Amino acid sequence: MATLNDSTDEAKTLVEMEQMLSSLREEYRKVQNSLIECEQKYEILQASVDFDELPEKSFVRRLVMNTRELFESEIFSDLTVILDGHEVPCHRYVLAARSDCWNFSAMANMTALNFDNISYNIGYILLKWIYTDEVDHRLDEVMLIELMQVAKRFKLSQLIERCERLLIACVDKKNCIELYKHAYELNAPRLMESAASKIYSFRNEMSPDRFDILPGVLLHELLESKFKYPLHEAILLQRKDAVDLCLADKGPKLCNRLNELMNVHGDCPLALALASRQEATCRTLIDHGADVDAKSRNGDTLLLYFLKKQDYWACEFLLQHAARLDCVDPVGGGNLLHVLAACKAESATDKEILDSLIQRFLSGGISAINSTDSHLNTPLHLSIIHDNMALFNGLMKIQQLDLEILNREGLPALWYALAKNDAEFQYASALVSRGANFNAIRPRSGDTLLNLCVIDGLLEAAIYLIKKGASVDVPNAKGETALYLASSSGLDQLVQILLNSGANPNVQTKENRDTPLHVAIRCIYTHVIDSLLGEKAGSNGCRRVPLLFEIYNSNDDSALSLAISLGFYSVADKLIDFGADVNAKMPDGRSLLLRFISNGTVEGALYLIKKGCCPTAVESNSPAPLFLAIEHGVTSVVSALCQCGADLAAKNANGDSPLWYALCSNHESIADILVEHGADVDCWSTGPNGCMQTMLHRAIDENDERIACYLIKNKCDVNAIRKEGPCGSGHSEAVEKQTPLHMAATWGLLDVVSALIAYGASINAQDSEGKTPLHLAVINQHLAITERLLQSHHIDLNMPDKAGLTPFAWAVQGKADQICVAILKRNPQVALQVDSAGYNVLHNAIKKQDFELFLFLLSVRVDVNVRTQDSERLSPLHIACRVGNDLIIRNLLCAGSRINDTTSSKQTALHIAAQNDKAFVCSILLENKIDATALDNEGNNALHVAVQYGSLECIQTLLTESNINPFLTNSKGYGILHLLGLFGKENAASILVSIKCIIPNYPIEMPDPDGNTLLLFAFMNENYLLCREAIRAGACVGVCNRHFVSIFNYPMSSPKLLFRILDQLDHEPKWAEGDSCSDRHCGRLLCTKCSEHFLPILKYDIPKPVRVCNVCYDVLTSGVMMLEVAILLSFV
Structure with a gap:
């Protein structure tokens, strides 16, 4: 189908090219006509140019135009031309103007002119041209040639030239030879040149018989003028006459021409003549000196060349003319015998000639019977390869023939004889009988001929060699014996023969260390396996070497492990039946079971367990099968091992139990199997610093929530406490008395905490420091865990630790706002809990001036009027006034703190502010309408306290901003000046000055009930400055009290x-x-x-x-x- 399509495409392309060529010819004709018209106009103009008038009106122009009109006209006609019986009126002056053949003297007395032997059409075209100077460019080449012949007859050179131009446009591949001949006859050099060029261009597309129309001389002239190798071309055209003309030159040029090489093949004239069997031409060439031993461009002599082409006629001809026999093939490197070995005879004649050539070559002086070609093949090699029995027999008769020469492939002639694999082994038998070595080794691969026969599947040839006594255990370079190669090829019959001949079945290859049994298993050749195992059993009594099963290849595979690895369990069954050990150790000391588990060969591992492989065997530097199966996540193998009695309490090198190892390996399905078969979910083991701990402790300590939750869900001891290890190790961990819930709360393991609570863990258990899990969650600020603990109905929020702090107190101390919210949401009363000093969290926040915590407590609506549980009974406002934080005070007042609440000593916030010299606090309190007149237990108002504690600014604030009574005396009868004298400090004088400034008329000598005045108290207290200011204020120096003391x-x-x-x-x-x-x-x-x-x-x-x-x-x-x-x- 593809060939048909290609042919159709080529035909289509050819049609398109012909159409294009036709179009080009038409364009060429148009151009020719235009040129002719231009030339005509040019001639007329040239003849009629007159600078005084226009060319159109010139005499010549008018004469030409009138002459055109006279064609076929009776006007002025004085002559009749007879054309093939037709009469055409003509004019003598017109004919005379065209040719001397019709001059006036010749036609003076003529009235009629007969154009005999001229057809009417040609005569008509001729007369039209005479009158109009026009020739139709559409005329074909036949009419143009005829017209050209008539023009030559009447010596009309212009018409001849016109026709020649038109014919040049018609030259193509089909008519170029004919036009060339006509051009020669009509003496049209330009047409002749054009046709010759076309012939040269299309020479290879033209058959020789087309040139038969050319005379020998004309053909010789054409070849000499246009072709580089005219003699070669004459021979190719099979023109003996042209060849003779080419050889007519007796000069030195002839010698060169006779042996000149042509084209890419390098053919000389004699080679061309021999190829076309032009015997006469060949003899002529040799007679003129052609060399019968001439060489082609690639170096082949003529004899070698034609022998390769199997042209026995040419070879015979050359030998008859003394061609040399000692030539060497420049390409193959062999002699004529090497070439002759590949020759075949298609006919009886050719066979006769070929046999003659063989005899002639063997007896014709060729001494190199054992010579080699470029592939190092001898004629003997090639005669066998090409099945040339005649040459083979001829060679075998020569005593000097070397049978052991190896070619480039390293193969002797015997190999190719064996490769024939014929039933009778004619070639091989002849060689062996002549003494050929049937144990020859191929150097490159080290293979014997027997090995090579096995590799190529030459079963009969291999058996032939074995019967001849060939060695069966010779390994090649890879260590492969004939038995190995036969096993790898599935040749079970040959395997049996080799075993019966004493072949060793335990020989290993060098690289892979495979035995024949290995390769037979890998290739699934069951018959070969049966043959090998049958040999092991000694079924035929010919066993020489026992078949060993514990031989390992480079992958540490024995025959059994290989069969199991490949899933050939039926083969494995056979191997076990014949003695293969399922508990055999590999070279690295591991068992097959460990290997299959580590390699992920699940079916293989299950197979070994099923076949009785020991599941508890302990091997050095290797994990137990159970641990290895867990490591690789082989669920089915773990289940099988458990069913077979694997030790579930065993420990690996790291002290891990199987259950822990499975959980750490993310194999929970395996862990389920272990638990189902009785694995201990607690499994006490050594922990930090040598303490004893359960797996739950370890999982929590390692922050592994997944494992911890698994253990909890499988009902491990959720309240277990770490114990001391042997010899008291791990004491510090043991005395901590932390339950798993404590540890989970500390580490922030929410899922573990949830699981522990769900499975009954003691939620209020206390550790050695009295802390519950909630304490630890709060201390570590684990909000989510705190919230989860608070969800329990059994949680005790009021349980303090040994430091006396409840979880809420720890949350406040740690500024864990969200945790505080969560605790208060669970129980708002926890905010009222007090510490050992009697202070609750709000009191402490104010005391420490922790504004953020204070605001937080206000945001959760903590009671701002709760008093301290101590002897002072302070309210939050009292404490705020004591520390003097105006922001806290204002926020307390805004939050509803009672401004006039008093302490246990009846002091108001104003008393406390005055006592602590917080004048700005006093101002805030006074702004908020505090009762400034309130008295404490001793009858002191805030002014008394301020004076007593030397709070100068407070005194000024109270005296200027409040309605406090400055003259009031307390329950002891002391006024502010008495207190100033009694308790006055360094600023007492300044206080007195300030009082006198604010109250100028303040009685300076007001006595107390004992008659003591300010001056007496100040003197008693040795306050010199106060004494001085009192005297300056008008105090009497000599005053005495009621006890007459001054x-x-x-x-x-x-x-x-x-x-x-x-x-x-x-x-x-x-x-x-x-x-x-x-x-x-x-x-x-x-x-x-x-x-x-x-x-x-x-x-x-x-x-x-x-x-x-x-x-x-x-x-x-x-x-x-x-x-x-x-x-x-x-x-x-």
Whole structure:
């Protein structure tokens, strides 16, 4: 079908090309006509050019036009032309103008002109051209040639040239030879050249018989002019006349021409003549000196060339003319015998000639009987390869013939004889009888001839060699013996013969270390396996070497393991029946069971277990079968091992039980099988620091929720506590007393916590620190776990640890806002729980000024009026006022804190703020309408407290921003100045100044119930600055209380303070009230008995002497410094 399509495409292409060529010819004709018209116009113009008038009106132009109109016209006709019986009116002057044949003298007396031997059509075309100078370009080549012949007859050179041009356009492959002949006859050189060029172009497409129309001379001229090898072409055209003309040249050119090579094949003239069997031409060439031993372009002599082509006639001809026999094939490298070996005779004649050639070549002086070609083949090799029995027999008669020469493939002639595999082994028998070596070895592969026969499946040839006594155990380079090769090819008959001939079935190959049994199993050759096993059993009594089953190849496969690996269980059954051991050890010490498990050969492992393989065998450096099966996730193998009694309590090298190992390997289906067969879900083992722990402890400790949940769901001990190990190891872990729930809560294992709760774990169990699982979840801020624990109805939220902290307290301490929300949502009352100091979380948050926690507690609506559970009974507002955090105070007030709540000592928040000198707090409280007049247990209002604790700014705030009574005395009768004198600190003087500024008329000498004034208390407390400011404010220096104690008689360790006070008096003080006179310096009451000293007091502007006491006298006369020195000396 494809050939038909190709032919159709070629035909279509050829038609298209012919159409294109026809179109080109038509265009060429049009161009020719246009050229002719142009030439005509040019001639007319050239003849009629007159610069004074237009060409159209010239005489010549008018003459030409009138002559055209006279064609076939009677007007002015003076001559009749007879054309094939037709009369055509003509004009003598027109004919005379065209040719000298019709000049006026010749036709002076003529009235009629007969164009004899001219057809009417040709004559008519001729006359039309004479008058109009026109020739129809559509005329075919026959009419143009006839017209051209007539034109030559009447010497019309212009018409001849016109026809020649038109014919040139008609030249093609079909008519080029004919046109070439006509051109020669008509002497049309241009047409002749065109036709010759076309002939040259299409020479290879033209048959020789087309050139028969050309005379020998003309053909010779054509070949000499256009072709590079005219002699070759003449021989190819089989033109003996042209060949003779080519050989006519006797010069040196002839010698070159005779032996000149032509075309890509390098054919010389003699080769061309011999190929076409032109015997006469061949003899002519040889007679003229052609070389019978000429070589082709590739170096072949003529004899070698034609012998390769199996042209025995040519060979015979060359030998008759003394061609040489010692030539060598330049391509194959052999001699004529090598070439002759491949020759065949198709006919009886050819056979006769071929036999003659063989005899001639063998007896014709060829000494190289054992020579080799480029493939190192001898003629003997090739005679067998090409089944040339005649040559083979001829060679075998020669004693010098070498039978053991190896060709490039490393093969002797005997191999090719064996490869014939004929029933009678004619070639092989002849060679063996002549002494050929049937144990020859091929160097490249090391194969014997027997091996090669097995490889190529030459069963009969292999049997032939065995019968001849060939060696059966010679391995090749790969270590393959004939038995191995036969086993690998499934030749069970040959296997039996080899075994019967003593072949060793245990020989291993070098690379794969396979035995014949290995390869037979791999290739599933059951008959070969049966033959090998039958040999093992000694069924035929010819066993020489026992068949061994424990031979391992490079993959550590024995015959049994290989059969099982490949799934050939029927073969494995046979092997076991014949003695193969299912518990055999591989070279690495592992059993077959371990190997199949590790390789994932499940069916193989199950097969071995079924066949009685030991499931508990312990092997060095190898895991037990059960652990290996778990490692590889082989569920069916694990189940089989469990059913066969595998030890479920065994430990691997890492101390893991099978169940733990399965769970760690993500094989829960295997774990189910183990549990189903009684595996211990607790399995106590060594844990951290040598303690004893269950698998649940270990799973939680390793954060493996999946394993832990599995163990819990399979009813392990959910409340187990780690124990001490042998010799007391792991004591620290054991004393922690943490249950699995404690550990899961610590590590944040939500799924484990859920599972433990669901399966009955003790939710309120306490560890050694008293912490419950909820404590640990809160401490580690595991929100999800905390929420899950809170979902339990049995959770105890009020259980404190040994530090006294509940889970909620830990949540607050850890600022776990979401956990706090969750706990309060579960039980809002937990926020009221107090620590050992009596403080709840809100109290502590305020105390620590943890604003975020404080706001959080407010957001969960914690009671802001709950008091501390201590002796003070402080409210959150009290604590906030104590720490002085205005934001907390304002938020408390906004949250509904009662502003006037009092402590156990009846102090309000204002008292506490005043006590702690928090003036801005006092302002906040006063802004929020706190009762400033409230009194504590001692009758003190906030102002009393502020004065007592020296809170200057608070005093100012209270006096300026509140309605507090500054004159109020407490339950002891003390006013604010008494308290200032009693408790005054460094700033007491500033406080007094501030009070006097705010209340200028404040009574400075207000006495307490015992008559003590500010000055007395300040002096008693040795507060010099306060004493000074009191005196400046108008306090009486000499005043006495109800016990008659004054600053002058109050026992002091040193009178130094008194002296300083008196010395600082800068104006006369207020006098003490009484019946006696007063000291004009200090103002106290005196009598003549008390002092007799009188002296002027200049600092008071008292110039005259006045009464002063003894103390004042000493101060005024001696000065304070001298008195202090005297005091010091008195101590000394």
